[in-house]
Each structure stands twice: as structure tokens, then as C-alpha cells.
Amino acid sequence: MSSSTGNILEIHDLHVEVGGKELLHGINLVIPEGQVHALMGPNGSGKTSLMMTIMGFSAYKVTRGQIIFAGRDITGLSVTERARLGIAIAQQRPPTIAGVKLRAVLDYIMAHDSVSSEEIAELVRQARVEDFLDRDINAGLSGGEIKRAELVQLLATCPRFSMMDEPESGVDLDSLALVGSLVNRLFIRDSCRPVRRRSGLIVTHTGHILKYIEADRAHIMLDGRIACSGNPHLILQTVAESGYAACVCCVVEGDGYDKVSS
Amino acid sequence: MTKSVVSTVDIVAQDEAETLADVGVQIRPDEPQVRSGTYVLRDHLPLCVQTYREGLEMLPIAEALHRYAWLREHYFWKLISPDQDEVTRQIAAESEPQGYFIWVRRGTRITRPAQAGLFIAHEGLAQKLHNVIVLEDDTELHLITGCTTGRAVRSGYHLAVNEAYVGASATLTMTMVHSWGPEVIVRPRAAVAVGDYSHYVNNYVSLRPALDIQSNPRTYLNGVGATAKYMTVILGSRGSIIDTGGEVWLNGEDSGAELVHRGVCTGGKMYQRGFLVGNARCRAHVDCAGMLLDSGEDGFIESVPGLRAFHPEARMSHEASVGKVAPEQVEYLMSRGMEEHEAISMIIRGFLDADIEGLSAELDARIGEIAAMAGHGERK
Numbered sequence: 001m002s003s004s005t006g007n008i009l010e011i012h013d014l015h016v017e018v019g020g021k022e023l024l025h026g027i028n029l030v031i032p033e034g035q036v037h038a039l040m041g042p043n044g045s046g047k048t049s050l051m052m053t054i055m056g057f058s059a060y061k062v063t064r065g066q067i068i069f070a071g072r073d074i075t076g077l078s079v080t081e082r083a084r085l086g087i088a089i090a091q092q093r094p095p096t097i098a099g100v101k102l103r104a105v106l107d108y109i110m111a112h113d114s115v116s117s118e119e120i121a122e123l124v125r126q127a128r129v130e131d132f133l134d135r136d137i138n139a140g141l142s143g144g145e146i147k148r149a150e151l152v153q154l155l156a157t158c159p160r161f162s163m164m165d166e167p168e169s170g171v172d173l174d175s176l177a178l179v180g181s182l183v184n185r186l187f188i189r190d191s192c193r194p195v196r197r198r199s200g201l202i203v204t205h206t207g208h209i210l211k212y213i214e215a216d217r218a219h220i221m222l223d224g225r226i227a228c229s230g231n232p233h234l235i236l237q238t239v240a241e242s243g244y245a246a247c248v249c250c251v252v253e254g255d256g257y258d259k260v261s262s
Numbered sequence: 263m264t265k266s267v268v269s270t271v272d273i274v275a276q277d278e279a280e281t282l283a284d285v286g287v288q289i290r291p292d293e294p295q296v297r298s299g300t301y302v303l304r305d306h307l308p309l310c311v312q313t314y315r316e317g318l319e320m321l322p323i324a325e326a327l328h329r330y331a332w333l334r335e336h337y338f339w340k341l342i343s344p345d346q347d348e349v350t351r352q353i354a355a356e357s358e359p360q361g362y363f364i365w366v367r368r369g370t371r372i373t374r375p376a377q378a379g380l381f382i383a384h385e386g387l388a389q390k391l392h393n394v395i396v397l398e399d400d401t402e403l404h405l406i407t408g409c410t411t412g413r414a415v416r417s418g419y420h421l422a423v424n425e426a427y428v429g430a431s432a433t434l435t436m437t438m439v440h441s442w443g444p445e446v447i448v449r450p451r452a453a454v455a456v457g458d459y460s461h462y463v464n465n466y467v468s469l470r471p472a473l474d475i476q477s478n479p480r481t482y483l484n485g486v487g488a489t490a491k492y493m494t495v496i497l498g499s500r501g502s503i504i505d506t507g508g509e510v511w512l513n514g515e516d517s518g519a520e521l522v523h524r525g526v527c528t529g530g531k532m533y534q535r536g537f538l539v540g541n542a543r544c545r546a547h548v549d550c551a552g553m554l555l556d557s558g559e560d561g562f563i564e565s566v567p568g569l570r571a572f573h574p575e576a577r578m579s580h581e582a583s584v585g586k587v588a589p590e591q592v593e594y595l596m597s598r599g600m601e602e603h604e605a606i607s608m609i610i611r612g613f614l615d616a617d618i619e620g621l622s623a624e625l626d627a628r629i630g631e632i633a634a635m636a637g638h639g640e641r642k
Contacts, residue, residue: 057593079596089597097591099612105598108608112599136612153598 005071008033008161008199009054014065016046016053022063023049025224031161033070034196036187038210038232039203041221042244047203048092050221051163054201055089056082069161086160090150092169092203096139102149103133109156120156127152127182143170144179151182162186162200168208180212187213207236220247270300270310278304278381278412284469284624285408285439287379299376301362303391305383311362317370318403319363320378323392326363333363337394341425341453341482349449353390353423361391361422364405368429371402375437380420382411382446388419395426397434399457404435410442417445417473424452428460430485435463441624442472444501450477458485464492464508469628471502471530478535479508483517483544492521492536495614497628500529500558507535507566512544512576519546523565524614528632529558537568540576548580553613555586555632606633 009031016024024046031037039047053060054067056079067075074082110120124130127148138146147167154162164183171179187197202209210232218232220239227247228235238246270289274282279289288296299313299320308322327333344354353359362378382389397403411418420442428434434454442448456462462481481490490510498504510519521536536548552563567580587609595605610629 055597057597058589078602079593080599080601083597083599091594095588095591095594097594097609097612099615100595100608101612104608104612105595108600108604109598157599 006033007031007068008035008070009201010066010068011054012066012068014050014053014067015063016049017061017063018049018059023224024053026065027224027226029219029226031199031201034199035216036197036200036202036213038207038215038218039201039221040205040207040218040235040239041227045221046224047221048165049224051089051165051201051203054163055079055087083157087163088154088157088159088161089163090147090154090165090167092165094138094146094150097137098139100137101134102129102137102152105137105153106133106156109153113157115156115158123152123155127155128178144172144175147171147175147179148182151179151186154186155182159186160198162198164200164202164209166203166205168204168206176208177212180209183209183213207240210236220244222247270302270312273310274302274304278383281410281413282379282381282408285379285410285441286406286437287377287408289379296374297377298372298374299364300379301364301377302379302381303360303362303389304381305387305389306360313376315370315372315374317367318372318376319365319367320376321363321365323361323363323394324358326365326394327359333394337396337425337427338392339423339425341427341455342423342451346451349421349451350423353392353421356390356392359392360389361393363393364395364403366397366401366403368398369400370398371400372404373402375404375406377406377408380407380409382415382418382420382443384412384418385415386417388421391420391422393422393424395424395434397426397428397432399429399431401429401432403433404437407436407438409438409440409448411446415443415446417443418447420446420448420450422450422452424450424479426452426454426462428454428456428462430458430460432457433461433463435465437465438467440466440468440472440475441470442475444470444473446472448472448475448477450479452477452479454479454481454490456481456483456485456488456490458514459487460485461488462490464490465495466493466506467495467625468504468506469497469624471496471498471504473501474503476505477508478506481508481510481519483510483512483514483519485514486516488514488517490519492519492523494521494523494525494534496523496525496532496534497632498525498527498530498532498561500561502530504530505533505535507533507537507550509535509537509539510546511539511541512546513541514544515542517542517544519544521546521548523548523550525550525552525563526610526614526632527552527554527561527563528556528635529561531561532563534563534565534582535567536580538570538578538580540569540571540573540578542573543575544573544577546576546578550580550582551613552584553586553610554584556635603630603633
């Protein structure tokens with residue numbers, strides 16, 4: 001398979017275990033280059049597990065299936081190798097690390113990526129993370145502060161494919177505008193011909209973030225499977241009206257959206 | 263001020279100067295610009311004893327005892343008893359004591375560090391030292407003590423009695439850096455007396471641990487408002503027994519102490535100690551944290567913080583924790599593009615949280631080695 005397929009990400013029949021228990025039961029997902037997809041679904045349906053598996057975190061063991069990134073099978077690659085190919089993640093609950101400062105991580109990125117110190121300083125200012133640059137990373141931060149701290153790191157690395165786990169959770173409405181504009185910047189246009197932006201996958205519960213970043217397609221996960229895919233507005237509307245119960249019903253009756261809308 | 267006739271650069275061999283530099287002792291042409299005084303003992307011979315600052319005196323202890331009768335009368339064997347244990351008895355039995363005497367005269371505040379290098383150049387040699395430091399009132403001194411062995415030396419003995427006296431309104435910072443051959447046995451016995459409104463800072467760093475180290479300096483905070491701060495950083499390795507930390511006796515009203523111990527264990531036995539004795543109204547805290555990267559065959563970390571209160575207004579507390587480098591922390595940093603060993607290095611550096619003057623390059627190199635080892639372990 002080559003990148004000539006035009007897909008940034010292809011996932012085939014992905015089965016994933018955590019602590020000996022299978023959480024993902026055969027995921028199939030295709031994201032074309034330049035598209036941003038939204039991922040929805042109830043708590044525990046496997047959204048975070050899918051993202052963590054794409055990033056390569058070792059607690060998520062792939063027992064079957066393949067992850068193809070830009071035409072290359074990355075299923076066996078380390079987190080570092082994936083990061084260097086341009087995959088990045090903004091976690092919902094990133095770990096705190098005693099004694100390691102956000103500044104140290106940004107300094108590392110500056111020393112190894114093409115980003116300049118002026119650009120980093122500008123990002124730090126825009127993301128409003130000055131106040132916790134010299135604190136232990138992710139320690140004692142509010143929901144909104146964690147998002148900004150994660151996003152400033154992603155923006156500094158300029159990833160080809162960004163994943164975001166619930167960028168709006170724990171963020172008040174005022175901060176949401178800032179987080180939204182940072183997310184938007186992450187998917188800034190990267191080519192004119194054809195007009196194309198950077199790609200990504202965003203987990204959202206409420207869909208609030210989709211006011212700031214237009215998603216090309218949405219998927220609903222239920223119990224470790226992608227149950228339904230389609231137009232983000234339509235899916236969001238359905239979930240808002242009837243909750244995921246309707247999706248469960250729909251899947252059980254074997255009449256998934258995917259069949260009608262794709 | 264000791265007149266310098268020849269530069270220390272001419273006296274210390276190049277490879278030995280490099281080894282000493284790894285433990286913070288700078289033997290180089292611009293030494294007077296970076297240090298206020300230098301004492302280097304090679305095996306049993308004082309190689310150089312020079313000071314570059316008025317009010318600071320550094321002498322071999324034997325010469326100082328000969329010159330100043332008050333030294334024996336008030337300071338020599340006054341904080342530590344010759345009968346304390348086998349180590350003190352052996353040192354007391356020496357016909358002519360070896361070691362340094364450092365004297366800072368009243369009103370002398372020295373910001374540039376002084377340095378003492380204690381160097382074992384020959385296999386199996388036993389250094390038996392008795393060092394005395396006297397800071398008079400209104401003084402300040404930072405002493406870097408680097409103890410190390412020649413590159414080919416595997417075994418030896420470093421036995422020492424260290425007595426330090428800090429007058430009133432004075433600050434003594436002792437930074438001790440040890441980097442030993444793998445079979446060296448290390449037994450310093452140290453005691454410090456601190457006067458009114460004075461501060462004692464004790465930094466101890468062991469980069470390449472010897473076979474067997476016991477270093478638990480005792481500080482007596484005798485003065486009103488006297489404080490002590492200990493920072494102990496130990497990088498352990500397979501086959502070694504390292505017992506470090508210290509104790510502080512809070513005897514003065516409103517005295518205070520903070521003891522911090524950070525140990526990274528890659529095998530071997532590591533004891534982290536911190537003992538506080540509250541004899542007056544005081545505040546003090548002990549914090550021991552250990553990171554067990556690899557226990558090897560029979561390695562462990564034992565964290566032993568302790569408190570003893572004799573006074574109802576002694577407010578003392580302790581905390582201790584032992585853990586490993588968490589994989590989710592390592593992978594979090596890897597997801598920003600770091601190699602595994604780079605991520606582990608950053609985490610260990612953060613854990614140690616040690617910024618000790620003149621040491622960062624060597625400390626970083628050592629942390630890098632440990633991280634590479636730990637990373638290898640994770641993958642097996």
C-alpha cells in the first residue's frame with residue numbers, strides 16, 4: 001500500500017488488548033490526507049484506546065490488524081518513531097512528571113525540530129502558558145490549562161496528523177474560544193494545490209469543539225467497534241436528540257448509518 | 263593569603279586533573295578566577311595548598327596544629343570522639359594526622375568556592391583524614407570537596423573525620439562529590455556545630471558509587487534561628503552498599519532543617535536516611551525519594567526517615583517514597599519526539615532536581631549512562 005492512495009491513516013481490523021482484556025474488536029478506519037475526523041461515543045467505548053494505540057503506547061497491545069500511516073505500516077513502530085513521522089496526541093489526562101518542566105520539553109522540541117525560539121515564545125504567549133512553563137509538567141493544572149499546555153507542544157512540533165482527546169472537556173466557555181482557535185491553528189492549511197489542511201482525529205463528547213474546527217466526517221464508537229460513520233452534523237444532531245441509545249438500537253438492528261451515508 | 267609560587271597546573275598531572283574536574287575540583291590556569299583556594303591531597307602527600315583570598319586560610323592539618331595551639335584546644339576532636347567507632351580510632355592512632363584545616367576569619371564573606379581534592383592514586387591505598395573547618399562570626403564559605411580515585415584504581419580506603427564549626431551569622435556550604443573506584447570503602451564521620459542565625463548547607467553527590475559507603479553527617483543546630491539544609495543525590499549501582507543521608511539535632515530556639523534525599527538505584531543496596539532530633543521549638547522536614555530502576559540480584563532501596571521530639575513545640579515531619587520510572591511518563595515524552603533514553607534522562611534529571619555548581623556536565627553524563635541502562639532494561 002502506498003501514499004498514492006491519498007490516505008494519511010488506514011486502520012484495518014485492529015484488535016487491541018489492555019491488561020489482557022480486549023478493548024478494541026476489529027476497528028476499520030480510513031482518514032484521507034487533509035481531513036479531520038471526529039470520534040464520538042459513550043464513555044468506555046474505546047475512543048481513547050484507539051488514539052493511544054495509534055500513538056503506539058505500550059500498554060495498548062495490538063493482537064491483530066494493521067495501522068498504515070502515509071502508506072507505511074507503523075503497527076510495530078515505537079512511540080518515538082511515530083512522533084517523528086508526524087503523529088501527535090493531546091491527551092485528556094497527561095501524566096505529571098516531578099521535576100520536568102514544560103519549558104524543558106519545549107526546549108527539547110526547539111533543539112530538534114525546525115521551530116525557532118521566537119516562534120516558541122509566540123506560541124507560549126498565544127496559548128497563555130507562561131505561568132506554568134516552570135512548574136512540573138501537567139501538575140496542578142485546571143482542565144483548560146492542560147489543554148493549552150498540550151496544544152502548545154503540538155503546535156511547536158507541527159504534526160502531520162494530530163489527535164485530540166476531548167479538547168473541550170473541563171474547559172469553561174471563555175477558555176473554549178482560545179482552545180478552539182489553537183486547535184484550528186493546528187490544522188492550518190498546509191498546501192494550496194490542491195487546497196488542503198493538516199489531518200487529524202478529534203474525540204468529542206459534546207461537539208462544542210466542532211464550532212471551531214470543521215470535521216469532514218464523524219464516527220461513533222460503541223463497545224470497541226466503529227458502529228457508524230457519516231456526516232458530522234447529522235451524527236451530532238442524532239446523538240443530541242436521542243443519545244447513544246439510538247445508535248445501539250441502530251447497530252443491533254443492523255441498519256448502520258455507514259451503509260446509507262458513505 | 264598563601265603566596266602562589268607555582269601554578270597548581272604545573273603540579274597536578276593532566277589525567278589526574280581531569281579526574282578531579284569530574285568531581286568539581288578545577289585545576290587550571292584561571293583557577294584563581296573560579297576558586298578562592300585549593301587544597302589537593304594525593305595519596306598521603308599534600309600536592310598544593312593555596313588561597314587566593316584575604317581572610318581565608320587553608321593548611322595541612324598537621325601544620326595548622328603546630329602553628330595554632332587553640333586549634334587542638336577548642337576544635338580538634340571536640341565534636342567527634344576518638345572512641346566513637348573503629349574508624350575514629352584508626353584515625354586517632356595515626357602518628358601525624360593528615361587532612362586540611364580551613365579557617366575563615368571574622369567578617370570574611372567569600373562567594374567564590376574554595377576546593378579540596380582528595381585523591382587516591384594507588385591501588386589499595388588507605389587515606390585516613392582528619393579535616394577541620396572553622397568559620398568565625400559574619401563569614402561565608404562554599405567548600406567543594408571532590409573525592410576520587412585514579413582511573414586504574416579499583417580498591418582503597420577513604421576514612422575521614424570531618425569537624426566543622428560555624429560561628430554566628432555565618433553560612434557554610436559544603437558540596438561533597440564522590441566518584442570512586444568500584445571496590446573502594448568509604449567511611450567519613452562528620453559533625454557540624456552551627457551558631458546563632460547561621461546556616462549550614464550540605465550537598466552530597468555520589469556519581470560512581472564505591473563498594474561500600476557510609477556517610478551520615480550529624481549537624482548540631484545550637485544557635486537561635488540556625489538552619490541546616492541537606493541535599494543528598496546518590497546514583498547507585500550493582501554490588502554496592504550505600505548508606506547515606508544524615509541527622510540534624512535542633513537544639514536552638516527557632517532552628518529549622520530540611521533534609522532531602524534522592525537516590526537512583528540500578529542494583530546494589532541503598533539506604534536513605536534522615537533523622538531529626540527536636541530539642542527546642544523548631545521546624546524540620548525529611549524527604550526521601552528513591553527510584554528503583556533495576557534491583558539486580560539482591561538490590562533494594564530502604565528509606566529510613568526518622569523523628570525524635572524532646573520538646574512539645576518541635577514541629578517535625580517526614581515523607582518517603584520509592585518507585586520506578588513510569589512507562590506512561592517515558593512514552594509521554596517520547597510522543598514529543600524524544601528517544602526513550604532521552605526521555606528517561608529527562609525524568610531522572612527532574613527527579614534528582616539537583617543543580618549543583620560545576621557538576622552538571624558530569625552529572626548529565628552519568629544520568630545518560632543510567633538512562634541508557636534503564637531503557638535497555640525496559641525493552642527486555
